[in-house]
Amino acid sequence: MHAYRSHTCADLTAANVGDSVRLSGWVHRIRDHGGVLFIDLRDHYGITQVLADSDSPAFARIEKLRAEYCVRIDGVVKARDASLINTKLKTGEIEVYARDMVVLGAADDLPLPVFGEPDYPEETRLSYRFLDLRRETMQRNMVLRSDVVAEMRRRMWDQNFREFQTPIITASSPEGARDFLVPSRLHPGKFYALPQAPQQFKQLIMVSGYDRYFQIAPCFRDEDPRADRSPTDFYQLDLEMSFVEQDDVFAAVGPVLQGVFEKFGGGAKVDACADWPQIPYAEALLKYGTDKPDLRNPIEMQVVSEHFRGSGFAIFAKLLENDGTEIRAIPAPGGGSRKFCDRMNAFAQAQGLPGMGYIFWRAGADGLEAAGPLAKNIGPERTEAIRQQLGLGEGDAAFFLGGKPAQFEGVAGRARDEIGRELKLVDENRFAFAWIVDFPMYEETDDGKVDFSHNPFSMPQGGMDALSGDPLAVKGYQYDLACNGYELLSGAIRNHKPEIMYRAFEIAGYPNSEVDKRFGGMVKAFKYGAPPHGGCAAGIDRIVMLLAGEANIRQVIMFPMTQRAEDLLLDAPSDPTNEQLRELGLRLAPKD
16 A cells, blocks of 8 residues: 555545545544544545544544644545435545554644634734645635646647747846846846846747747736735736737637636636727726726716806816816716715715715606705706716716816726625626727826836837827727726737837937847847737736635735735745855945
8 A cells, every 4th residue: 555545535435435545634623522533634635534433543643633733544434324424525425434543744733723714814824824725715726726827828729829938037127117136146236137027038039930929927026015916926828929910919818818717717607708898998997987997887987077067066167167177977877865875975085085976866746856966056957968868767876076087087987896886786797808908108207208108019009100299199009908897918019110119219218229228139139020929918816816706816826925025934035144245246225
Protein backbone atom coordinates (compact mmCIF):
# COMPACT_ATOMS: atom_id res chain seq x y z
CA MET A 1 0.00 0.00 0.00
CA HIS A 2 1.14 3.56 -0.68
CA ALA A 3 2.98 5.26 2.19
CA TYR A 4 0.24 7.86 2.65
CA ARG A 5 -2.97 6.97 0.86
CA SER A 6 -4.75 4.44 -1.27
CA HIS A 7 -7.64 6.85 -1.97
CA THR A 8 -8.44 10.51 -1.60
CA CYS A 9 -11.13 11.69 0.80
CA ALA A 10 -13.56 12.03 -2.11
CA ASP A 11 -13.05 8.60 -3.70
CA LEU A 12 -14.81 6.02 -1.54
CA THR A 13 -18.34 4.83 -2.34
CA ALA A 14 -20.59 1.89 -1.45
CA ALA A 15 -18.62 -0.16 -3.98
CA ASN A 16 -15.64 0.00 -1.59
CA VAL A 17 -17.46 -1.52 1.41
CA GLY A 18 -15.20 -4.13 3.03
CA ASP A 19 -11.99 -2.72 1.50
CA SER A 20 -8.93 -1.94 3.59
CA VAL A 21 -7.92 1.65 2.77
CA ARG A 22 -5.43 4.31 3.76
CA LEU A 23 -6.36 8.00 3.84
CA SER A 24 -4.35 11.10 4.65
CA GLY A 25 -5.67 14.57 5.37
CA TRP A 26 -6.58 17.13 8.01
CA VAL A 27 -8.89 16.71 10.99
CA HIS A 28 -11.75 18.94 9.93
CA ARG A 29 -14.01 18.23 12.90
CA ILE A 30 -14.18 15.78 15.82
CA ARG A 31 -17.40 14.62 17.47
CA ASP A 32 -17.53 12.48 20.63
CA HIS A 33 -20.73 10.43 20.84
CA GLY A 34 -20.19 8.77 24.20
CA GLY A 35 -17.23 6.53 23.57
CA VAL A 36 -17.53 6.62 19.80
CA LEU A 37 -15.38 9.22 18.02
CA PHE A 38 -16.29 10.58 14.61
CA ILE A 39 -13.69 12.47 12.58
CA ASP A 40 -14.39 14.38 9.40
CA LEU A 41 -11.12 13.83 7.53
CA ARG A 42 -10.52 16.45 4.83
CA ASP A 43 -8.13 16.71 1.93
CA HIS A 44 -8.15 18.88 -1.20
CA TYR A 45 -10.75 16.63 -2.85
CA GLY A 46 -13.38 16.12 -0.18
CA ILE A 47 -14.33 14.74 3.23
CA THR A 48 -14.61 11.17 4.54
CA GLN A 49 -16.13 10.29 7.90
CA VAL A 50 -13.86 8.17 10.09
CA LEU A 51 -15.09 6.45 13.24
CA ALA A 52 -13.30 4.82 16.14
CA ASP A 53 -14.78 3.09 19.19
CA SER A 54 -13.16 1.62 22.25
CA ASP A 55 -12.44 -1.60 20.35
CA SER A 56 -10.31 0.25 17.80
CA PRO A 57 -6.55 -0.15 18.36
CA ALA A 58 -6.17 3.53 17.44
CA PHE A 59 -8.86 4.85 19.82
CA ALA A 60 -6.49 6.16 22.52
CA ARG A 61 -4.37 8.05 19.99
CA ILE A 62 -7.38 9.44 18.11
CA GLU A 63 -8.77 10.78 21.39
CA LYS A 64 -5.79 13.15 21.58
CA LEU A 65 -6.35 14.69 18.12
CA ARG A 66 -7.35 18.30 17.65
CA ALA A 67 -8.65 20.28 14.69
CA GLU A 68 -6.25 20.62 11.74
CA TYR A 69 -3.86 17.87 12.78
CA CYS A 70 -2.53 16.27 9.61
CA VAL A 71 -2.94 12.48 9.99
CA ARG A 72 -2.87 9.15 8.19
CA ILE A 73 -5.72 6.73 8.83
CA ASP A 74 -5.75 3.00 8.06
CA GLY A 75 -9.12 1.33 8.25
CA VAL A 76 -11.96 -0.64 6.72
CA VAL A 77 -14.79 0.84 4.66
CA LYS A 78 -18.26 0.28 6.18
CA ALA A 79 -21.69 1.14 4.81
CA ARG A 80 -23.70 3.71 6.71
CA ASP A 81 -27.22 2.88 7.86
CA ALA A 82 -29.73 4.17 5.33
CA SER A 83 -30.98 6.78 7.82
CA LEU A 84 -27.44 8.12 8.30
CA ILE A 85 -26.46 8.60 4.65
CA ASN A 86 -25.21 12.13 4.00
CA THR A 87 -26.28 13.12 0.49
CA LYS A 88 -24.22 16.35 0.69
CA LEU A 89 -20.95 14.39 0.60
CA LYS A 90 -19.54 12.34 -2.27
CA THR A 91 -18.56 9.78 0.38
CA GLY A 92 -21.84 10.08 2.25
CA GLU A 93 -22.81 6.41 1.80
CA ILE A 94 -19.82 5.09 3.73
CA GLU A 95 -17.52 5.63 6.70
CA VAL A 96 -14.09 4.25 7.54
CA TYR A 97 -13.59 2.27 10.74
CA ALA A 98 -10.13 3.27 11.98
CA ARG A 99 -7.64 0.53 12.85
CA ASP A 100 -4.52 2.70 12.89
CA MET A 101 -3.67 6.40 13.00
CA VAL A 102 -0.37 8.20 12.53
CA VAL A 103 0.12 11.92 13.15
CA LEU A 104 1.93 13.38 10.13
CA GLY A 105 1.88 16.95 11.38
CA ALA A 106 0.61 18.27 14.72
CA ALA A 107 -1.24 21.59 14.92
CA ASP A 108 -1.01 24.35 17.53
CA ASP A 109 -4.10 26.15 18.79
CA LEU A 110 -5.70 27.75 15.74
CA PRO A 111 -5.68 31.57 15.32
CA LEU A 112 -8.74 31.17 13.10
CA PRO A 113 -11.01 28.19 12.53
CA VAL A 114 -11.16 26.33 9.23
CA PHE A 115 -14.45 24.56 9.92
CA GLY A 116 -17.56 26.67 9.51
CA GLU A 117 -15.86 29.60 7.73
CA PRO A 118 -16.72 32.42 10.16
CA ASP A 119 -15.91 35.98 9.17
CA TYR A 120 -12.49 36.88 10.60
CA PRO A 121 -10.49 40.14 10.35
CA GLU A 122 -8.50 40.40 7.14
CA GLU A 123 -5.28 40.98 9.06
CA THR A 124 -5.65 37.62 10.81
CA ARG A 125 -6.64 35.85 7.61
CA LEU A 126 -3.66 37.16 5.66
CA SER A 127 -1.18 36.60 8.50
CA TYR A 128 -2.24 32.94 8.52
CA ARG A 129 -3.11 32.67 4.83
CA PHE A 130 -2.08 28.99 4.72
CA LEU A 131 -4.93 28.26 7.16
CA ASP A 132 -7.35 30.62 5.45
CA LEU A 133 -6.70 28.82 2.15
CA ARG A 134 -7.81 25.52 3.68
CA ARG A 135 -11.37 26.81 4.00
CA GLU A 136 -13.95 25.41 1.61
CA THR A 137 -14.73 28.74 -0.06
CA MET A 138 -11.07 29.52 -0.68
CA GLN A 139 -10.37 26.02 -2.00
CA ARG A 140 -13.29 26.43 -4.39
CA ASN A 141 -12.17 29.90 -5.51
CA MET A 142 -8.59 28.84 -6.20
CA VAL A 143 -9.70 25.77 -8.15
CA LEU A 144 -12.05 28.01 -10.13
CA ARG A 145 -9.18 30.37 -10.91
CA SER A 146 -7.00 27.50 -12.14
CA ASP A 147 -9.81 26.12 -14.27
CA VAL A 148 -10.58 29.54 -15.78
CA VAL A 149 -6.95 30.05 -16.78
CA ALA A 150 -6.81 26.55 -18.31
CA GLU A 151 -10.00 27.24 -20.28
CA MET A 152 -8.65 30.56 -21.54
CA ARG A 153 -5.47 28.88 -22.73
CA ARG A 154 -7.38 26.13 -24.49
CA ARG A 155 -9.66 28.57 -26.27
CA MET A 156 -6.76 30.78 -27.34
CA TRP A 157 -4.85 27.81 -28.77
CA ASP A 158 -8.05 26.74 -30.58
CA GLN A 159 -7.99 30.12 -32.38
CA ASN A 160 -4.39 29.63 -33.51
CA PHE A 161 -2.85 31.95 -30.93
CA ARG A 162 0.53 30.93 -29.55
CA GLU A 163 1.78 31.67 -26.06
CA PHE A 164 5.07 33.54 -25.72
CA GLN A 165 6.67 34.86 -22.52
CA THR A 166 7.92 38.42 -22.28
CA PRO A 167 10.54 39.83 -19.85
CA ILE A 168 9.76 40.58 -16.21
CA ILE A 169 12.71 42.95 -15.76
CA THR A 170 12.44 45.77 -18.29
CA ALA A 171 12.41 49.54 -18.76
CA SER A 172 9.93 52.02 -17.33
CA SER A 173 6.88 52.73 -19.52
CA PRO A 174 4.00 55.19 -19.10
CA GLU A 175 0.98 52.90 -18.60
CA GLY A 176 -1.00 55.17 -16.31
CA ALA A 177 0.37 53.97 -12.95
CA ARG A 178 3.58 54.13 -10.92
CA ASP A 179 6.35 51.64 -11.68
CA PHE A 180 8.00 49.28 -9.27
CA LEU A 181 11.69 50.11 -9.75
CA VAL A 182 14.47 47.52 -9.42
CA PRO A 183 18.03 48.80 -8.78
CA SER A 184 20.76 47.39 -10.99
CA ARG A 185 23.85 45.95 -9.30
CA LEU A 186 25.88 45.86 -12.52
CA HIS A 187 24.91 49.42 -13.50
CA PRO A 188 25.04 51.47 -10.27
CA GLY A 189 22.57 54.33 -10.12
CA LYS A 190 20.36 52.85 -12.84
CA PHE A 191 17.07 51.05 -12.40
CA TYR A 192 14.97 48.46 -14.18
CA ALA A 193 11.18 48.43 -13.84
CA LEU A 194 8.75 45.59 -13.37
CA PRO A 195 6.37 45.70 -16.38
CA GLN A 196 3.04 47.39 -15.87
CA ALA A 197 2.02 45.34 -18.92
CA PRO A 198 3.85 43.56 -21.77
CA GLN A 199 2.75 46.40 -24.05
CA GLN A 200 5.93 47.18 -25.98
CA PHE A 201 7.08 43.58 -26.13
CA LYS A 202 3.83 42.24 -27.58
CA GLN A 203 3.91 44.94 -30.24
CA LEU A 204 7.50 43.98 -31.05
CA ILE A 205 6.34 40.38 -31.35
CA MET A 206 3.93 41.53 -34.07
CA VAL A 207 6.71 43.41 -35.87
CA SER A 208 8.71 40.18 -35.64
CA GLY A 209 6.06 38.42 -37.71
CA TYR A 210 4.35 36.10 -35.19
CA ASP A 211 0.80 37.23 -36.07
CA ARG A 212 -1.18 35.93 -33.04
CA TYR A 213 0.33 36.13 -29.55
CA PHE A 214 -1.15 35.56 -26.12
CA GLN A 215 0.18 35.18 -22.60
CA ILE A 216 -1.17 34.74 -19.09
CA ALA A 217 0.92 37.72 -18.09
CA PRO A 218 1.91 39.01 -14.64
CA CYS A 219 1.74 42.80 -14.42
CA PHE A 220 3.06 45.10 -11.70
CA ARG A 221 1.67 48.50 -10.79
CA ASP A 222 2.25 50.55 -7.67
CA GLU A 223 -1.39 51.60 -7.31
CA ASP A 224 -3.72 52.65 -4.56
CA PRO A 225 -5.80 49.61 -3.60
CA ARG A 226 -9.50 49.07 -4.23
CA ALA A 227 -11.81 46.14 -3.55
CA ASP A 228 -11.61 45.15 -7.24
CA ARG A 229 -7.88 45.84 -7.74
CA SER A 230 -4.66 44.52 -6.27
CA PRO A 231 -2.23 47.23 -5.09
CA THR A 232 0.87 45.48 -6.44
CA ASP A 233 0.48 42.78 -9.07
CA PHE A 234 -2.19 41.09 -11.13
CA TYR A 235 -2.54 38.67 -14.02
CA GLN A 236 -4.13 39.30 -17.38
CA LEU A 237 -4.97 37.42 -20.54
CA ASP A 238 -2.76 39.45 -22.85
CA LEU A 239 -3.13 39.15 -26.62
CA GLU A 240 -2.07 40.87 -29.82
CA MET A 241 -2.92 40.29 -33.49
CA SER A 242 -1.50 41.51 -36.80
CA PHE A 243 -3.41 42.77 -39.85
CA VAL A 244 -6.59 43.47 -37.87
CA GLU A 245 -9.14 46.17 -37.28
CA GLN A 246 -11.10 46.79 -34.10
CA ASP A 247 -13.92 44.35 -34.88
CA ASP A 248 -11.40 41.58 -35.60
CA VAL A 249 -10.10 41.85 -32.03
CA PHE A 250 -13.66 41.75 -30.70
CA ALA A 251 -14.39 38.66 -32.80
CA ALA A 252 -11.30 36.89 -31.43
CA VAL A 253 -11.58 37.61 -27.71
CA GLY A 254 -15.39 37.67 -27.46
CA PRO A 255 -15.92 33.90 -27.84
CA VAL A 256 -13.14 33.21 -25.32
CA LEU A 257 -14.81 35.26 -22.59
CA GLN A 258 -18.31 34.17 -23.54
CA GLY A 259 -17.23 30.54 -23.26
CA VAL A 260 -15.51 31.08 -19.91
CA PHE A 261 -18.54 32.80 -18.40
CA GLU A 262 -20.93 30.18 -19.78
CA LYS A 263 -18.83 27.34 -18.39
CA PHE A 264 -18.09 28.79 -14.95
CA GLY A 265 -20.93 31.29 -14.44
CA GLY A 266 -23.18 28.97 -12.49
CA GLY A 267 -25.94 28.96 -15.10
CA ALA A 268 -26.32 32.76 -15.23
CA LYS A 269 -27.37 34.15 -18.60
CA VAL A 270 -24.54 35.21 -20.92
CA ASP A 271 -25.48 37.02 -24.13
CA ALA A 272 -23.80 35.84 -27.32
CA CYS A 273 -20.68 37.94 -27.90
CA ALA A 274 -21.96 38.91 -31.35
CA ASP A 275 -24.77 40.76 -29.52
CA TRP A 276 -22.60 42.68 -27.07
CA PRO A 277 -23.41 46.35 -27.79
CA GLN A 278 -20.74 48.84 -28.83
CA ILE A 279 -21.36 52.02 -26.85
CA PRO A 280 -19.36 55.19 -27.57
CA TYR A 281 -17.56 56.53 -24.51
CA ALA A 282 -19.50 59.83 -24.52
CA GLU A 283 -22.82 57.97 -24.74
CA ALA A 284 -21.86 55.70 -21.84
CA LEU A 285 -21.14 58.68 -19.61
CA LEU A 286 -24.39 60.35 -20.61
CA LYS A 287 -26.66 57.34 -20.14
CA TYR A 288 -24.91 55.56 -17.28
CA GLY A 289 -22.53 58.06 -15.67
CA THR A 290 -19.59 55.70 -16.12
CA ASP A 291 -17.49 54.03 -18.81
CA LYS A 292 -18.07 50.64 -17.17
CA PRO A 293 -21.86 50.47 -16.98
CA ASP A 294 -23.85 47.69 -15.37
CA LEU A 295 -26.32 46.87 -18.14
CA ARG A 296 -28.25 44.46 -15.93
CA ASN A 297 -29.84 47.70 -14.73
CA PRO A 298 -32.22 48.98 -17.46
CA ILE A 299 -32.15 52.62 -16.29
CA GLU A 300 -30.77 55.10 -18.83
CA MET A 301 -30.24 58.74 -17.94
CA GLN A 302 -31.35 61.49 -20.29
CA VAL A 303 -30.63 65.19 -20.79
CA VAL A 304 -33.68 67.25 -19.80
CA SER A 305 -32.15 70.73 -19.79
CA GLU A 306 -34.78 72.34 -22.02
CA HIS A 307 -37.55 71.58 -19.53
CA PHE A 308 -35.76 73.60 -16.84
CA ARG A 309 -34.41 76.47 -18.95
CA GLY A 310 -36.26 79.64 -17.88
CA SER A 311 -38.39 77.65 -15.42
CA GLY A 312 -39.54 78.56 -11.93
CA PHE A 313 -36.87 76.33 -10.40
CA ALA A 314 -34.24 79.03 -10.06
CA ILE A 315 -31.32 76.76 -9.11
CA PHE A 316 -31.44 74.82 -12.39
CA ALA A 317 -32.58 77.81 -14.49
CA LYS A 318 -29.60 79.92 -13.40
CA LEU A 319 -27.23 76.98 -13.71
CA LEU A 320 -28.18 76.58 -17.37
CA GLU A 321 -27.16 80.16 -18.11
CA ASN A 322 -23.52 79.04 -17.80
CA ASP A 323 -21.70 77.45 -20.73
CA GLY A 324 -21.19 73.70 -20.66
CA THR A 325 -23.91 72.94 -18.11
CA GLU A 326 -26.88 70.62 -18.40
CA ILE A 327 -29.55 68.86 -16.37
CA ARG A 328 -29.85 65.06 -16.47
CA ALA A 329 -32.69 62.90 -15.27
CA ILE A 330 -32.42 59.43 -13.74
CA PRO A 331 -35.71 57.58 -14.33
CA ALA A 332 -36.88 55.43 -11.41
CA PRO A 333 -39.67 53.07 -12.53
CA GLY A 334 -41.60 52.03 -9.42
CA GLY A 335 -39.91 54.62 -7.22
CA GLY A 336 -42.91 56.93 -6.95
CA SER A 337 -43.18 57.38 -3.20
CA ARG A 338 -42.03 60.22 -1.01
CA LYS A 339 -40.33 57.74 1.31
CA PHE A 340 -38.17 56.33 -1.50
CA CYS A 341 -37.41 59.79 -2.89
CA ASP A 342 -36.30 61.01 0.54
CA ARG A 343 -34.07 57.95 0.89
CA MET A 344 -32.38 58.66 -2.43
CA ASN A 345 -32.01 62.31 -1.51
CA ALA A 346 -30.16 61.18 1.63
CA PHE A 347 -27.97 58.94 -0.57
CA ALA A 348 -26.96 61.97 -2.66
CA GLN A 349 -26.13 63.93 0.48
CA ALA A 350 -23.92 61.04 1.65
CA GLN A 351 -22.08 61.40 -1.68
CA GLY A 352 -21.27 65.02 -0.86
CA LEU A 353 -24.08 66.74 -2.78
CA PRO A 354 -26.74 69.03 -1.28
CA GLY A 355 -29.29 66.49 -2.52
CA MET A 356 -31.13 65.42 -5.67
CA GLY A 357 -34.23 67.08 -7.02
CA TYR A 358 -37.07 64.68 -7.76
CA ILE A 359 -40.55 64.37 -9.21
CA PHE A 360 -42.89 61.43 -8.70
CA TRP A 361 -46.20 60.67 -10.31
CA ARG A 362 -49.33 59.42 -8.53
CA ALA A 363 -53.03 59.19 -9.10
CA GLY A 364 -54.83 62.50 -8.47
CA ALA A 365 -58.38 63.75 -8.50
CA ASP A 366 -58.14 64.70 -12.18
CA GLY A 367 -55.86 61.90 -13.36
CA LEU A 368 -52.10 61.58 -13.13
CA GLU A 369 -50.50 64.07 -10.73
CA ALA A 370 -46.86 65.15 -10.44
CA ALA A 371 -45.61 65.63 -6.88
CA GLY A 372 -42.47 66.83 -5.17
CA PRO A 373 -40.73 70.20 -4.75
CA LEU A 374 -39.57 70.39 -8.39
CA ALA A 375 -43.07 69.75 -9.73
CA LYS A 376 -44.45 72.69 -7.79
CA ASN A 377 -41.72 75.00 -9.09
CA ILE A 378 -41.82 74.19 -12.80
CA GLY A 379 -45.55 73.58 -13.25
CA PRO A 380 -47.69 70.84 -14.84
CA GLU A 381 -46.77 71.43 -18.50
CA ARG A 382 -43.04 70.98 -17.93
CA THR A 383 -43.49 67.99 -15.59
CA GLU A 384 -45.73 66.31 -18.15
CA ALA A 385 -43.16 66.91 -20.89
CA ILE A 386 -40.47 65.35 -18.67
CA ARG A 387 -42.70 62.36 -17.91
CA GLN A 388 -43.39 61.74 -21.58
CA GLN A 389 -39.72 62.10 -22.57
CA LEU A 390 -38.70 59.56 -19.90
CA GLY A 391 -41.58 57.18 -20.62
CA LEU A 392 -42.79 57.14 -17.02
CA GLY A 393 -46.22 56.68 -15.50
CA GLU A 394 -48.14 56.31 -12.28
CA GLY A 395 -45.97 55.05 -9.42
CA ASP A 396 -42.73 56.15 -11.09
CA ALA A 397 -40.23 58.86 -10.23
CA ALA A 398 -37.30 60.77 -11.71
CA PHE A 399 -34.26 62.30 -10.04
CA PHE A 400 -32.29 65.25 -11.35
CA LEU A 401 -28.69 66.45 -11.20
CA GLY A 402 -27.18 69.48 -12.90
CA GLY A 403 -23.98 71.34 -13.60
CA LYS A 404 -20.97 70.57 -15.77
CA PRO A 405 -21.22 66.85 -16.57
CA ALA A 406 -17.68 66.04 -15.44
CA GLN A 407 -18.59 67.33 -11.97
CA PHE A 408 -21.72 65.23 -11.40
CA GLU A 409 -21.51 62.22 -13.73
CA GLY A 410 -19.80 60.01 -11.16
CA VAL A 411 -22.46 60.65 -8.52
CA ALA A 412 -25.20 60.26 -11.13
CA GLY A 413 -23.78 56.87 -12.10
CA ARG A 414 -23.67 55.71 -8.49
CA ALA A 415 -27.21 57.00 -7.94
CA ARG A 416 -28.39 55.05 -11.00
CA ASP A 417 -26.83 51.90 -9.55
CA GLU A 418 -28.39 52.52 -6.14
CA ILE A 419 -31.84 53.18 -7.62
CA GLY A 420 -31.63 49.99 -9.68
CA ARG A 421 -30.68 47.94 -6.59
CA GLU A 422 -33.27 49.53 -4.32
CA LEU A 423 -36.09 49.00 -6.82
CA LYS A 424 -34.88 45.47 -7.66
CA LEU A 425 -34.54 46.33 -11.35
CA VAL A 426 -31.15 44.60 -11.68
CA ASP A 427 -31.16 41.12 -13.24
CA GLU A 428 -28.87 39.35 -10.76
CA ASN A 429 -28.77 36.14 -12.81
CA ARG A 430 -26.98 37.62 -15.81
CA PHE A 431 -23.55 38.67 -17.04
CA ALA A 432 -24.18 41.74 -19.20
CA PHE A 433 -21.28 42.74 -21.47
CA ALA A 434 -20.74 45.92 -23.47
CA TRP A 435 -17.87 47.22 -25.57
CA ILE A 436 -17.08 50.84 -24.76
CA VAL A 437 -15.51 52.45 -27.84
CA ASP A 438 -14.38 55.83 -29.22
CA PHE A 439 -12.37 56.90 -26.19
CA PRO A 440 -10.82 60.37 -26.34
CA MET A 441 -7.10 60.21 -27.05
CA TYR A 442 -6.31 63.17 -24.82
CA GLU A 443 -7.60 64.93 -21.74
CA GLU A 444 -6.92 68.28 -20.11
CA THR A 445 -4.98 68.06 -16.85
CA ASP A 446 -5.64 70.18 -13.77
CA ASP A 447 -2.89 72.59 -14.78
CA GLY A 448 -4.39 73.10 -18.24
CA LYS A 449 -1.98 70.86 -20.17
CA VAL A 450 -2.89 68.05 -22.56
CA ASP A 451 -2.02 64.44 -21.71
CA PHE A 452 -3.00 60.99 -22.87
CA SER A 453 -6.31 59.88 -21.40
CA HIS A 454 -5.85 56.19 -22.19
CA ASN A 455 -3.20 53.99 -23.82
CA PRO A 456 -0.54 56.23 -25.42
CA PHE A 457 0.29 53.65 -28.09
CA SER A 458 -3.17 53.77 -29.72
CA MET A 459 -3.86 54.79 -33.30
CA PRO A 460 -5.89 58.01 -33.51
CA GLN A 461 -9.06 57.72 -35.56
CA GLY A 462 -8.25 59.57 -38.76
CA GLY A 463 -4.50 59.05 -38.46
CA MET A 464 -2.20 62.03 -38.91
CA ASP A 465 -5.01 64.28 -40.19
CA ALA A 466 -6.83 63.95 -36.85
CA LEU A 467 -3.80 65.33 -34.99
CA SER A 468 -3.86 68.70 -36.74
CA GLY A 469 -6.94 70.06 -34.94
CA ASP A 470 -8.22 70.26 -31.35
CA PRO A 471 -6.50 67.45 -29.40
CA LEU A 472 -9.47 67.08 -27.06
CA ALA A 473 -11.66 66.20 -30.06
CA VAL A 474 -9.42 63.33 -31.19
CA LYS A 475 -10.77 59.84 -30.62
CA GLY A 476 -8.62 56.77 -30.53
CA TYR A 477 -9.17 53.21 -31.66
CA GLN A 478 -9.37 52.29 -27.99
CA TYR A 479 -11.90 50.05 -26.32
CA ASP A 480 -12.87 48.53 -23.01
CA LEU A 481 -15.14 45.62 -22.22
CA ALA A 482 -17.48 46.23 -19.28
CA CYS A 483 -19.43 43.57 -17.41
CA ASN A 484 -21.83 44.09 -14.49
CA GLY A 485 -20.23 47.40 -13.56
CA TYR A 486 -16.59 46.31 -13.86
CA GLU A 487 -13.97 46.92 -16.52
CA LEU A 488 -12.80 43.45 -17.56
CA LEU A 489 -10.68 44.27 -20.60
CA SER A 490 -8.89 47.16 -22.23
CA GLY A 491 -7.23 47.38 -25.62
CA ALA A 492 -6.58 49.30 -28.80
CA ILE A 493 -5.56 49.23 -32.41
CA ARG A 494 -1.93 50.34 -32.16
CA ASN A 495 -0.14 53.29 -33.66
CA HIS A 496 2.42 51.51 -35.85
CA LYS A 497 3.59 54.51 -37.92
CA PRO A 498 6.60 56.42 -36.49
CA GLU A 499 5.55 59.79 -37.85
CA ILE A 500 2.07 59.51 -36.27
CA MET A 501 3.57 58.23 -33.05
CA TYR A 502 5.97 61.18 -32.83
CA ARG A 503 3.13 63.65 -33.43
CA ALA A 504 0.81 61.96 -30.92
CA PHE A 505 3.45 62.15 -28.18
CA GLU A 506 4.39 65.71 -29.17
CA ILE A 507 0.83 66.84 -28.45
CA ALA A 508 1.13 65.31 -24.97
CA GLY A 509 4.34 67.20 -24.32
CA TYR A 510 6.93 64.57 -25.28
CA PRO A 511 9.51 65.82 -27.81
CA ASN A 512 10.91 63.38 -30.37
CA SER A 513 14.11 63.04 -28.34
CA GLU A 514 12.12 61.87 -25.32
CA VAL A 515 10.17 59.38 -27.41
CA ASP A 516 13.44 58.01 -28.81
CA LYS A 517 14.89 57.78 -25.31
CA ARG A 518 11.93 56.04 -23.71
CA PHE A 519 10.60 53.96 -26.60
CA GLY A 520 13.61 53.79 -28.90
CA GLY A 521 13.35 50.05 -29.43
CA MET A 522 9.76 50.22 -30.59
CA VAL A 523 10.28 53.31 -32.76
CA LYS A 524 13.26 51.63 -34.41
CA ALA A 525 11.19 48.50 -35.06
CA PHE A 526 8.41 50.52 -36.67
CA LYS A 527 10.89 51.76 -39.29
CA TYR A 528 11.39 48.23 -40.61
CA GLY A 529 8.01 47.21 -41.98
CA ALA A 530 5.62 47.21 -39.01
CA PRO A 531 2.23 45.58 -39.73
CA PRO A 532 -1.04 47.12 -38.60
CA HIS A 533 -1.84 45.42 -35.31
CA GLY A 534 -4.00 45.58 -32.21
CA GLY A 535 -4.95 43.67 -29.15
CA CYS A 536 -6.17 43.83 -25.59
CA ALA A 537 -5.73 42.47 -22.09
CA ALA A 538 -8.41 40.98 -19.86
CA GLY A 539 -7.99 41.02 -16.08
CA ILE A 540 -8.01 37.44 -14.82
CA ASP A 541 -8.35 38.35 -11.13
CA ARG A 542 -11.43 40.48 -11.79
CA ILE A 543 -13.00 37.87 -14.09
CA VAL A 544 -12.61 35.16 -11.44
CA MET A 545 -13.95 37.55 -8.79
CA LEU A 546 -17.15 37.97 -10.83
CA LEU A 547 -17.49 34.25 -11.53
CA ALA A 548 -16.96 33.40 -7.86
CA GLY A 549 -19.58 35.94 -6.78
CA GLU A 550 -17.05 37.73 -4.56
CA ALA A 551 -16.97 41.46 -3.84
CA ASN A 552 -13.26 41.59 -2.93
CA ILE A 553 -10.50 40.59 -5.31
CA ARG A 554 -8.34 39.23 -2.46
CA GLN A 555 -10.82 36.35 -2.22
CA VAL A 556 -9.57 34.95 -5.55
CA ILE A 557 -5.81 35.63 -5.22
CA MET A 558 -3.73 32.95 -3.53
CA PHE A 559 -1.40 35.23 -1.56
CA PRO A 560 -2.69 38.81 -1.82
CA MET A 561 -1.33 41.96 -0.26
CA THR A 562 -3.29 44.01 2.27
CA GLN A 563 -4.91 47.34 1.48
CA ARG A 564 -1.59 48.91 2.51
CA ALA A 565 0.34 46.72 0.04
CA GLU A 566 1.86 44.58 2.77
CA ASP A 567 2.48 40.83 2.84
CA LEU A 568 1.69 39.95 6.46
CA LEU A 569 2.72 36.32 6.04
CA LEU A 570 6.25 36.85 4.66
CA ASP A 571 6.70 40.37 6.06
CA ALA A 572 7.10 42.38 2.89
CA PRO A 573 8.16 45.03 2.18
CA SER A 574 11.15 44.62 4.46
CA ASP A 575 14.22 46.66 5.29
CA PRO A 576 17.30 45.90 3.16
CA THR A 577 20.52 44.95 4.87
CA ASN A 578 23.51 47.30 4.76
CA GLU A 579 25.34 44.71 2.67
CA GLN A 580 22.56 44.72 0.07
CA LEU A 581 22.59 48.51 -0.12
CA ARG A 582 26.36 48.65 -0.50
CA GLU A 583 26.23 46.05 -3.27
CA LEU A 584 23.69 48.16 -5.14
CA GLY A 585 25.46 51.45 -4.48
CA LEU A 586 22.42 52.85 -2.64
CA ARG A 587 21.95 54.88 0.50
CA LEU A 588 18.60 55.42 2.19
CA ALA A 589 17.49 58.93 3.04
CA PRO A 590 16.78 59.47 6.75
CA LYS A 591 13.16 58.79 7.71
CA ASP A 592 11.09 61.79 8.74
